Amino acid sequence: xxxxxxxxxxxxxxxxxxxxxxxxxxxxxxxxxxxxxxxxxxxxxxxxxxxxxxxxxxxxxxxxxxxxxxxxxxxxxxxxxxxxxxxxxxxxxxxxxxxxxxxxxxxxxxxxxxxxxxxxxxxxxxxxxxxxxxxxxxxxxxxxxxxxxxxxxxxxxxxxxxxxxxxxxxxxx
Amino acid sequence: xxxxxxxxxxxxxxxxxxxxxxxxxxxxxxxxxxxxxxxxxxxxxxxxxxxxxxxxxxxxxxxxxxxxxxxxxxxxxxxxxxxxxxxxxxxxxxxxxxxx
Amino acid sequence: xxxxxxxxxxxxxxxxxxxxxxxxxxxxxxxxxxxxxxxxxxxxxxxxxxxxxxxxxxxxxxxxxxxxxxxxxxxxxxxxxxxxxxxxxxxxxxxxxxxxxxxxxxxxxxxxxxxxxxxxxxxxxxxxxxxxxxxxxxxxxxxxxxxxxxxxxxxxxxxxxxxxxxxxxxxxxxxxxxxxxxxxxxxxxxxxxxxxxxxxxxxxxxxxxxxxxxxxxxxxxxxxxxxxxxxxxxxxxxxxxxxxxxxxxxxxxxxxxxxxxxxxxxxxxxxxxxxxxxxxxxxxxxxxxxxxxxxxxxxxxxxxxxxxxxxxxxxxxxxxxxxxxxxxxxxxxxxxxxxxxxxxxxxxxxxxxxxxxxxxxxxxxxxxxxxxxxxxxxxxxxxxxxxxxxxxxxxxxxxxxxxxxxxxxxxxxxxxxxxxxxxxxxxxxxxxxxxxxxxxxxxxxxxxxxxxxxxxxxxxxxxxxxxxxxxxxxxxxxxxxxxxxxxxxxxxxxxxxxxxxxxxxxxxxxxxxxxxxxxxxxxxxxxxxxxxxx
Numbered sequence: 055x056x057x058x059x060x061x062x063x064x065x066x067x068x069x070x071x072x073x074x075x076x077x078x079x080x081x082x083x084x085x086x087x088x089x090x091x092x093x094x095x096x097x098x099x100x101x102x103x104x105x106x107x108x109x110x111x112x113x114x115x116x117x118x119x120x121x122x123x124x125x126x127x128x129x130x131x132x133x134x135x136x137x138x139x140x141x142x143x144x145x146x147x148x149x150x151x152x153x154x155x156x157x158x159x160x161x162x163x164x165x166x167x168x169x170x171x172x173x174x175x176x177x178x179x180x181x182x183x184x185x186x187x188x189x190x191x192x193x194x195x196x197x198x199x200x201x202x203x204x205x206x207x208x209x210x211x212x213x214x215x216x217x218x219x220x221x222x223x224x225x226x227x
Numbered sequence: 228x229x230x231x232x233x234x235x236x237x238x239x240x241x242x243x244x245x246x247x248x249x250x251x252x253x254x255x256x257x258x259x260x261x262x263x264x265x266x267x268x269x270x271x272x273x274x275x276x277x278x279x280x281x282x283x284x285x286x287x288x289x290x291x292x293x294x295x296x297x298x299x300x301x302x303x304x305x306x307x308x309x310x311x312x313x314x315x316x317x318x319x320x321x322x323x324x325x326x327x
Numbered sequence: 328x329x330x331x332x333x334x335x336x337x338x339x340x341x342x343x344x345x346x347x348x349x350x351x352x353x354x355x356x357x358x359x360x361x362x363x364x365x366x367x368x369x370x371x372x373x374x375x376x377x378x379x380x381x382x383x384x385x386x387x388x389x390x391x392x393x394x395x396x397x398x399x400x401x402x403x404x405x406x407x408x409x410x411x412x413x414x415x416x417x418x419x420x421x422x423x424x425x426x427x428x429x430x431x432x433x434x435x436x437x438x439x440x441x442x443x444x445x446x447x448x449x450x451x452x453x454x455x456x457x458x459x460x461x462x463x464x465x466x467x468x469x470x471x472x473x474x475x476x477x478x479x480x481x482x483x484x485x486x487x488x489x490x491x492x493x494x495x496x497x498x499x500x501x502x503x504x505x506x507x508x509x510x511x512x513x514x515x516x517x518x519x520x521x522x523x524x525x526x527x528x529x530x531x532x533x534x535x536x537x538x539x540x541x542x543x544x545x546x547x548x549x550x551x552x553x554x555x556x557x558x559x560x561x562x563x564x565x566x567x568x569x570x571x572x573x574x575x576x577x578x579x580x581x582x583x584x585x586x587x588x589x590x591x592x593x594x595x596x597x598x599x600x601x602x603x604x605x606x607x608x609x610x611x612x613x614x615x616x617x618x619x620x621x622x623x624x625x626x627x628x629x630x631x632x633x634x635x636x637x638x639x640x641x642x643x644x645x646x647x648x649x650x651x652x653x654x655x656x657x658x659x660x661x662x663x664x665x666x667x668x669x670x671x672x673x674x675x676x677x678x679x680x681x682x683x684x685x686x687x688x689x690x691x692x693x694x695x696x697x698x699x700x701x702x703x704x705x706x707x708x709x710x711x712x713x714x715x716x717x718x719x720x721x722x723x724x725x726x727x728x729x730x731x732x733x734x735x736x737x738x739x740x741x742x743x744x745x746x747x748x749x750x751x752x753x754x755x756x757x758x759x760x761x762x763x764x765x766x767x768x769x770x771x772x773x774x775x776x777x778x779x780x781x782x783x784x785x786x787x788x789x790x791x792x793x794x795x796x797x798x799x800x801x802x803x804x805x806x807x808x809x810x811x812x813x814x815x816x817x818x819x820x821x822x823x824x825x826x827x828x829x830x831x832x833x834x835x836x837x838x839x840x841x842x843x844x845x846x847x848x849x850x851x852x853x854x855x856x857x858x859x860x861x
Contacts, residue, residue: 057309061238063229064229067229067233070254070266074237074241075237075240075241078241078264078287079244079250079337081248081250081257081260081261081264082244082245082247082251082261082304086259087256090260091260094260094263094264097241097264098263098267101267101270101271104237104271104274104275105274106235106276107229108274108277108278109278110274110277110278110286111291113274113286113289116290116293117261117270120293120297120835121263121267121296121321123294124297125263125296125297125300128300128301129260129300129304129305130258131304132256132304132307132308133256135308135311136256136307136308136311146237150250150251153247153250153251154247154250156244156250157243157246157247157250159235160243160246161240161243169246183282187243188301190283191286191287192329194283194284194286194287194288194330195278195287195330196399197304197329197330198233198331198332199331199332199337199396199397199457200328200397200398200728201399202337202396202397202399203342203395203396203397203399203400203451203460204291204399204457204459204460206233206349206461207349207448207460207463207467208291208294208295208463209465210349210352210353210444210447210448210467211294211295211298211448211463211466211467211470212294212297212298212470212471213353213356214298214441214444214467215297215298215299215301215302215470216301216436217356217440217441217474218299218301218302218305218441218470218471218473218474219302219305219474220437220472221435221437221438221441221478222302222305222306222474222477222489223305223308223309235512238505238508242505245501246498246501249494249498255490258494259494260495262494262497262498262500263500265498265501265505266500266501266504268505269501269504269505269507269508270504272505272508272509272512273504273508273511275510275512276508276512276515277511279512280511280515282515284511284515284516284517285508285511286502288459288462288507288508288511288517291459291462291463292462292504294541295463295466295500296837297596298466298470299466299470299493299497299500299749302470302473302474302493303473303490303493303494303497306473306474306477306486306489306490306493307490309477309480309486310483310486310490312486312490313483313486314483316488317585319374
């Protein structure tokens with residue numbers, strides 16, 4: 055089912071773009087912290103959609119479960135624990151215009167240097183239709199112990215983070 | 228077919244938006260949320276490139292990024308909540324801390 | 328099918344120091360639960376013991392020159408040397424912490440575990456052979472440091488220091504991931520030697536008319552920004568003074584050498600192994616070269632590092648002059664020292680192109696070896712010297728964190744002659760006066776920079792060193808020529824702090840008098856890197 059050049063995939067891409075960027079604008083511009091958190095989840099959901107489009111369904115599931123589920127909820131908790139801050143009188147810091155200028159310049163630079171030269175060249179390339187199945191991903195992780203070192207270091211990292219969070223949060227006795 | 232460059236542009240836009248959030252907002256939690264946006268922009272780029280190279284390296288990298296994000300959120304939010312308890316405020320002026 | 332290789336194929340023995348330390352840390356977490364609250368010194372002793380064992384295990388792995396765990400890990404002289412620096416630094420830090428933590432009422436057994444987590448992160452960073460490992464190791468070294476910086480619950484400054492460090496650290500991590508993503512996008516791999524091979528191309532010369540090139544340049548820039556934050560290079564230094572001032576002093580001491588060593592290890596790995604030949608603009612010279620002719624060109628990132636190094640040296644040294652708090656002064660001085668090491672990294676970016684035959688070129692980063700030696704020796708010297716300086720500052724620091732102003736050093740030579748003499752020696756080493764380790768480091772770096780043709784940068788380096796003498800000598804003047812207004816006892820001058828000061832002093836002196844000790848260890852590193860790559 056196509057409408058000229060307008061394929062379902064292009065439609066989905068547009069939809070998720072609106073979710074992702076709209077959510078991002080919401081996070082950066084919102085006056086209310088709780089709303090920002092909700093916008094963040096919308097944006098993260100858009101990213102999960104892109105993962106599906108890019109045939110990474112398992113990552114999309116992880117994105118929803120870990121990012122939106124765990125991290126989003128944690129952020130919401132932190133907002134609730136600091137709740138007198140939810141309505142912000144001063145939205146931006148004093149140098150916001152400077153920061154905005156710097157970021158916009160960087161963005162234009164990025165656009166000019168990355169996009170313009172690559173548009174024709176890489177746009178012409180078809181994306182290979184491979185689908186990395188969940189099984190393939192699992193094999194990449196564990197077959198031949200390909201990623202044994204980062205996996206182990208990541209587990210150390212999680213331990214350190216857990217211990218660290220406890221050390222910070224506990225009352226001195 | 229949506230081309231590669233569309234994904235790269237999108238991730239660049241998202242990254243810059245996140246960076247703007249970090250530099251412009253005063254509230255620590257908001258700054259942190261903007262960092263999450265930046266990390267997600269990087270994840271999007273990684274998955275897109277992974278598709279382009281028909282490999283899984285990029286996707287595996289994304290797993291580790293999500294792990295790290297989880298670890299950061301645990302420590303970061305603990306810090307934010309503690310400082311709120313003592314200061315009753317979580318405003319920061321990241322660029323405004325030079326005392327010469 | 329899942330293919331399970333034998334244990335031997337993983338080649339774990341070359342990674343033994345890191346593995347041992349990581350395992351010990353998790354065990355220590357549990358053991359610490361059974362150590363009564365008033366006897367936490369046992370935990371410190373166990374920590375020192377483990378660090379010494381790791382140091383010994385590091386010796387046989389030193390020159391293995393082998394990769395392990397599917398090319399993700401590499402044990403070469405570079406890794407061995409970084410391990411040595413960070414283990415020594417950690418031992419001194421533990422000695423500094425024992426009494427300080429107790430007298431400021433923040434003695435937790437977990438402190439030592441967090442420290443060891445950070446140390447193992449730096450060790451994995453030194454051995455990283457893959458962008459994924461660099462990233463995870465970077466986080467493992469940083470996350471415990473965020474916590475350790477905020478350890479003084481009673482002090483808002485310390486908590487603020489933790490949160491500032493955290494926010495800017497997370498910001499920097501995001502830059503690193505995006506940069507790594509772009510590098511992956513351009514080359515299709517995250518393995519550093521493979522990135523190198525992908526860039527070098529089949530005919531030995533990099534194709535510049537390629538869209539992938541732009542990804543690589545921006546990717547490299549973002550990696551430099553991210554690691555620039557970690558090593559506190561201008562303009563990514565803004566967190567440094569506040570964080571250094573607010574954090575508990577032993578943590579500051581470790582941050583200033585450990586996090587710096589880790590950041591530079593990552594930067595050197597990525598730049599020397601992965602991206603040394605990233606040249607964008609060859610100019611016309613390449614076309615008109617005769618067969619057998621050799622020219623040198625700068626790599627794409629050299630100018631950027633040149634500017635960052637110059638700005639870092641100038642800014643760090645000039646702002647340090649106006650500081651009255653010695654802890655803050657050492658923070659700015661630590662920014663300045665990052666500039667000197669960045670100078671060595673910039674020297675790697677001078678690439679030599681030789682035309683072997685028609686359409687056949689070779690490209691070599693010829694000064695990588697001398698620059699690497701300079702950077703590593705400088706890091707070693709800086710570790711001993713700076714930890715020593717912090718040890719002395721700590722011995723004067725009161726329990727509430729005051730007592731670190733310049734005036735508090737007045738008349739120290741009369742009250743504590745030995746401590747004052749050692750402090751004077753550390754200051755001379757930070758300036759880079761001959762017979763100190765600091766001199767050797769500076770000499771090697773300037774030498775490498777001159778070889779690589781970075782003459783103006785070297786001149787800036789020499790001039791800013793002269794400027795730095797002003798504020799370092801001021802401390803010596805205060806200690807020897809001024810009389811103290813108050814004569815209260817230095818509460819921090821405990822036996823453990825004395826041991827730490829003496830170890831640091833011995834290191835500074837020995838490597839200053841016998842630099843060959845360090846250089847011999849490094850002799851094979853450049854050759855190893857060369858054989859791995861070419």
